[in-house]
Amino acid sequence: MDTPVLLVVLPLLTAFSLGIIKTFSKKLVKAVTVISATVHLALIISVVREAMQSPIVYHLGDWDNLLGISLVIDSFSAMMALLVGVLSYGVIIYSLVYVDFHELKYYVLSFLLIAGVMGMSLTGDLFNLYVFFEIVSITSYALVAIKEEEASFEGAFKYLVMGMLSGTFVLLAIILTYQVTGALNFAQVAANFGDAPMLVRQTIFVFFLIGFGTKFCLVPLHAWLPDVYCGAPASFNALSSGIVIKASLYAFIRIVFLLFGMTAGIGQILIYWGVITFLVAHTLAYQQESLKRLLGYSSIAQIGYILLAIGLGTESGIIAGSYHIFNDGLMKATLFLGVGIFSYAVGASKIDDLRGLGFSMPKISFAFVIATLAIIGLPPFNGFISKWLILQAAWETEYIVAAFFIPVGSLLSLAYYLKVIKALYSRPEREIEVKPIDWKLRVPTYVLSAACLVMGIIPGLSLALIENIPKFLLDSSNYINLLLGR
């Protein structure tokens, strides 16, 4: 069947067609958006169900696996695809009311962004990965600036400069990889990569680390993110924190496991860098007054946890890390959508502005608080489960120091998220006038927030999806054989 490629092509086609549809009828634009997003979600679910049975390989243009480009959907890609599907659907519904600036462009760019992230998660080709990486980057810069405020331009410009730097490093690494392997297809690259000289391999690793690391915010390379989040629309923040950053992280993890394998050396780099990342990010988040900056630093911190878990290089570590990718996507999307509603209803952007909103918007605040508790890592929410799994995995492999700092990080995040919760439920100084909130804003937030709870109470739901991830990551020959069709 041809559904795998439709996951990428359908959003592309929608983005291209919106411009033409607009010339016929402006009302149709939103209808087409919703229909396309719904079909997209349905397709994703069917592909993911199929991929859970057995991994899918799709050859574009019917070329055999070495000549052309292939899409590969193993468990890891399927999990990313599901995350992209759920979050993008929620965000598109949310945007119908939230976005009142450059509407047409917003939808066009959002669909391109979704197509790009989807392409990054599904592709089995190194250069194809870069092409989609560029699509994601360029649409992200544009979506940051789309409100045309001072802060958004500043954020977009910083993002652009950092993004171009990271793109250069990634491209250089890909060129070097092609030079030493003579191939671009993941399977063949992985098979030939061992023959390359040590120095070249080290350089390639460093370039991938810096290139993708800038995008997923390793700590000294993270400085762009809070500024970017400040000026961007909340709907983009949800997508960015939930899937855009994660897509770069996904690409990095995929490449590291395929090309280098998780050797002890690389593992240690990632583990300690992860610990430093979340400690620094938590500390910086504590000092923030702006909600979006706080959540931005918190996003960086979660990346640290994931890197730590993946760096352990064991089966339990990979399961814990990928589960945290999924959970953090859900939690961060809920939080950002919640912040978007607060700013839509009363214009709140700082923690102090939330004062008393817990009483005037009880349901939204409750959904928001659920997500905050989840991201701190309190039971019975999903964040607790994945952090617990990470802790356990670190303990098993005797990275005691790293394991020790995980609860420390949670304590730090408790400190700053409590400030937010306290502000929400403290008595306001004066009456607050609340704009009525459309269901299109509320429902996605509720659903995502409920997902945080459900994933925590019945973790089996998603564990069934991720239990096969280590099989294709740890033993790269499985992936190679899958892609080469052996």
Added chain:
Amino acid sequence: MRKFASLIIVVLLSGLLLMTFLSLSTADYDLSEHYINHGAEETKALNLVTAILFDYRAFDTLGEATVVFAVASTIAFLVPKRTASMISARFSIIMQQTTSLLIPFLFMIGAYIIAYGHISPGGGFAGGVILAVITILITVTFGIRYSDRQVRPEIKSFMESFGAMGFVLLGFIGIVLGGNFLANANSTLDLGVKGELISSGIIPHINLMTGLKVAAGLSIMFNSLIKEE
């Protein structure tokens, strides 16, 4: 101090790169060997670059075309709206007449390069750029208002969307014929005789769509960048 720090970083990076390049090994380039030896036979496109761009790796090209599309639609709304000094320059009648004289020839070259992209050097991207030069020339010599009147911005963005959609829809031909997305040489299409204008399946059509898209996209970018308001 700052410059000194940058200098150190640049020297370190270039040192690393130099060492890497010195120890660079070469591999068996089976992939490129295959393209060179069998590419023209398999796709019936004499221009190998086109064969790779629009058949073997057509999905990449779709992505690249999307990048141009995204950039054009971004620049269209994200530009500082100030008068550019270049536009206020008045050109003499000689310049204007020469430009008018050139335009048909430019159109011919652009159309030729797009249409013959699979036979001779060129293709949708190169030809599209030449077509875009037409509107750019009009804008520079006659001013942006005149240029926007001649080819209205709505028409340009329509053309751009149409080209991009056409690319994707042509890709579906492969699926309709029972193959995979963007299947051409491996589908049941009649590829024709190598070297003729009507040959190599959907490649010339995709070339045409890419040409339309790139031409419209670049002229949108140029006109929005120097817009005066």
